[in-house]
Amino acid sequence: MTTASVLPETVDPAQTQVVESALLGGRVRLLQPARGYRAGMDAALLAAAVAARPGQRIFEAGCGAGAVLMQVAARCPGLILTGLERDPAAAALARRNADLNGVQGQTTVITGDVATGYGNLDLPLCDWAVSNPPFFDDETALRAPSPGKRGAWIADDGLVAWTDILLSSVKDGGRILMIHRADRLADILGLLNEKAGSFAILPVQPFADQPAKRVLIKAVKRGKAPLVLRPALVLHDRSGAKHTVEAEAILRGEADLIV
Structure with a gap:
């Protein structure tokens, strides 16, 4: 594994305590901070929607502890992974x-900021670029997050920096995949539309009778096909089970998510 850095490598000892989680029915072991932000449903859905082939390159902007990359690696063996x-x-x-x-x-993990831009990372263009960007770019929009969660919740450079690095990291015909708040869909499409098209949108609803809170957005760089709106993924029903049968199969790695 290659280690690289475009930022100083200083680690706060308070952030080094970890717990281990089992993902995809135990196929993935993931160390995450004992305190602070931990990846969950959004990371699992993002990874489930990657339909990459062996030998392809995948880049993740804001990879955190690697929850998406590790699940993608288990689902799609033989990829070249960069976070x-x-x-x-x-x-x-x-x-x-x-x-x-x-x-x-x-796997290569680079310590650096998305605002640096992909061109400054000295990396080849990829086939897939994925991200679960921070959901807020205005700290007044929510109660101040704890220091350990701030980076996961607040996008200091806004969505523009995130869409820019995704667009610049893939070759023409490459796929861009994001998961974000449903109410930011129009903003994301507007930012991606300059260099990408062939959009596919998958709403994610907490219950069948409730509006979507998340959307998965797939785009093709230089794509020209019409936008496709996929049937929604419903996470819960009223049966008392933790997830719907469809959602549980995806979370256990027994089914893929088509976007």
Whole structure:
């Protein structure tokens, strides 16, 4: 595994305590901070929607501890994985997780900020670029998050920096995949539309009778096909089960998510 940095590698000892989670029915072992932000449903859905082939390159902007990359590696063996993460503690965990899951030889984790831009990372263009960007770019829009969660919730450079790095990281015909708040859909489409098209949108609803709170957005760089609106994924029903049958199959790695 290659280690690289475009930011100073300083790790706060308070952030080094970790817990281990089992994902995809135990196929993935993931070390995450004992305190602070931990990846969950959004990361699982994003990874489930990647339909990459062996030998392809995938780039994740804001990879955190590697939850998406490790699940993608388990679902799509033989990929070349690159993650960019500005938090040195999270980047260090992502490297440990690559070791833990036996994909260190195909994984590069770079400590750096999305605002740096892809061109400054000295990396080849990719086939897929994915991201679960911070959901807010205005700290007054929500109660101040704890320091350990701030980086995951607040996009200091706004959505523009995130869409820019995704667009610049893929070759023509490459896929861009994001998960975000449903109420930011129009903003994201507007930002991606300059260099991408062939949009596919998958709403994610908490219940069948409630509006979508998340959307998965797939775009093709230089794509020209009409926009496709997929049937919604419903996460819960009123049966008392934790998830719907469809959602549970996706979370366990027994089914893919088509976007």
